[in-house]
Amino acid sequence: MTILIFFILIMLFLLSVPIAFSIGLTTIIAAVFTSVPLIRLPQSMFASLDSYTLMALPFFILAGKIMELGGISQKLVQFANSFLGHIRGGLSIVAIFACMFFSAISGSGLATVVAIGGIMIPIMVKMGYDRNFSSSLIAAGGVIGGIIPPSLPLLVYAVIAGVSVGQLFIAGIIPGILIGLSLIILSYIICLKNGYGDTREGTKSFKDIWMSFKDSYLALIMPFIVLGGIYGGIFTPTEAAVIAVVYGFIISAFVYKEISFHDIRMILHSTVITTSVIGLIIASASFFSLWLTLERVPHSLAEAFNNVNFSPLVTILIINLFLLILGTFMDAPSATIITVPILLPLVKAIGIDPVHFGIIMVVNLSIGGLTPPLGVQLFIAAQVGKTKFESLLKPVLPFILILIIDLLLITFLPQISSGISSSFI
Numbered sequence: 001m002t003i004l005i006f007f008i009l010i011m012l013f014l015l016s017v018p019i020a021f022s023i024g025l026t027t028i029i030a031a032v033f034t035s036v037p038l039i040r041l042p043q044s045m046f047a048s049l050d051s052y053t054l055m056a057l058p059f060f061i062l063a064g065k066i067m068e069l070g071g072i073s074q075k076l077v078q079f080a081n082s083f084l085g086h087i088r089g090g091l092s093i094v095a096i097f098a099c100m101f102f103s104a105i106s107g108s109g110l111a112t113v114v115a116i117g118g119i120m121i122p123i124m125v126k127m128g129y130d131r132n133f134s135s136s137l138i139a140a141g142g143v144i145g146g147i148i149p150p151s152l153p154l155l156v157y158a159v160i161a162g163v164s165v166g167q168l169f170i171a172g173i174i175p176g177i178l179i180g181l182s183l184i185i186l187s188y189i190i191c192l193k194n195g196y197g198d199t200r201e202g203t204k205s206f207k208d209i210w211m212s213f214k215d216s217y218l219a220l221i222m223p224f225i226v227l228g229g230i231y232g233g234i235f236t237p238t239e240a241a242v243i244a245v246v247y248g249f250i251i252s253a254f255v256y257k258e259i260s261f262h263d264i265r266m267i268l269h270s271t272v273i274t275t276s277v278i279g280l281i282i283a284s285a286s287f288f289s290l291w292l293t294l295e296r297v298p299h300s301l302a303e304a305f306n307n308v309n310f311s312p313l314v315t316i317l318i319i320n321l322f323l324l325i326l327g328t329f330m331d332a333p334s335a336t337i338i339t340v341p342i343l344l345p346l347v348k349a350i351g352i353d354p355v356h357f358g359i360i361m362v363v364n365l366s367i368g369g370l371t372p373p374l375g376v377q378l379f380i381a382a383q384v385g386k387t388k389f390e391s392l393l394k395p396v397l398p399f400i401l402i403l404i405i406d407l408l409l410i411t412f413l414p415q416i417s418s419g420i421s422s423s424f425i
Helices: 002-014 021-033 040-049 051-068 072-084 091-106 109-126 133-147 152-161 165-171 171-194 205-219 222-231 239-257 261-294 295-309 312-329 332-349 355-369 376-384 395-413 415-423
Strands: none
Touching: 002 021, 021 072, 040 091, 040 109, 040 261, 051 072, 051 109, 051 152, 051 239, 072 091, 072 109, 072 205, 072 239, 091 109, 091 222, 091 261, 109 133, 109 376, 133 152, 133 171, 133 355, 133 376, 152 165, 152 261, 152 332, 152 355, 152 415, 165 171, 165 222, 165 355, 171 355, 171 395, 171 415, 205 222, 205 239, 205 415, 222 239, 222 312, 261 332, 261 395, 312 355, 312 395, 332 355, 355 395, 355 415, 395 415
16 A cells, blocks of 8 residues: 555656645545545645744745845845956855855855856856856856755755754755765866966956945955854854844845845745745655555665565665665755655664755755756756856766765764764754
8 A cells, every 4th residue: 555655656746746746645645545534634734834943934935035236136146246346267166155155144155156146157258168067167166056055955854853043054064065076176177278367357356346345345244143143052053044134124225235126026925936936845745754654655765674684784775776866856844844854764773863865855856956857946047147057967967976976975974973062962
């Protein structure tokens, strides 16, 4: 019966039925045929959303929308460009640095691709960079948005897995920096090899750099305000999300003057839609998780792995492969909600820390955003870069390869994600 239920769920996914409805319908069918009381459906859905931690989700989404339209991303790019824009391949480094800083504000890979790509890709093309390379680079940089805190996928994982949001955010810092630096090195090598970039602009003077800093420092200090407050114990992640919204709105509307009252309506409308979709998925998945628990599916899966005598090494490699494939079909928050109840007991049984596994899962699923058939970040980058999706498949391959190497390092060197977080416990 369990196999049939999963078959129905997969078929609904393949038929492009919305994820929340696919999970909900499948769970109702499962409940009917396994005598699980349907009265527990609304109770489970309400309980899953009745979370103080989860309140941070809409505020971080709202903050990301404000940053996207409020001129903050443009200021970050201008400041980074004042340092590196004059050297060959410098704009590729600027693009990744901008993705890292914007990720530390928005928490969203897609928002990072849209905000930074909309600014950087036209500049890079004008300065002699290949359009397809530039678009692929921004798409790869968007992976950082799901890892460097405050990260929406990490927040969702924390709620579903019942782990500390603060500890998980801290654990994402070094992996995010590792991925950013590896992308910088790779992009610089590619630029040197292909001669990308126009170096005629010349080195910026100290005065130019200082003027750029003065123009952008309010944007630069925002990640330190939000993340420093969380790690310093000054406020909770939920309170930090509200502070990010208020600070971002004040800077965007009254200092940079990039947001009008007309934009506010559009920002709120987009935030409500995004939050509603994620909330409905979480609510639907909660009853699905309950059914999995009652049917002892995670326990049975763990026993199956034990019976075939897979080593912990082979087990985590299989899980990595599964998550990479899943990420090509499904966005990170949705995949996290569905798979955590199944995989978490299994990884605990082989001795993997839930915080470490959260980083492994989000990195896997974020890489999936670069790969067909879904490849949402790649599709968005193609639209922003005004090129074809299929034209990005070849130039994005080196970035996918280096990201997989990063994933293996994060998986088998847990100190990368747990080293800093353990010092904050």
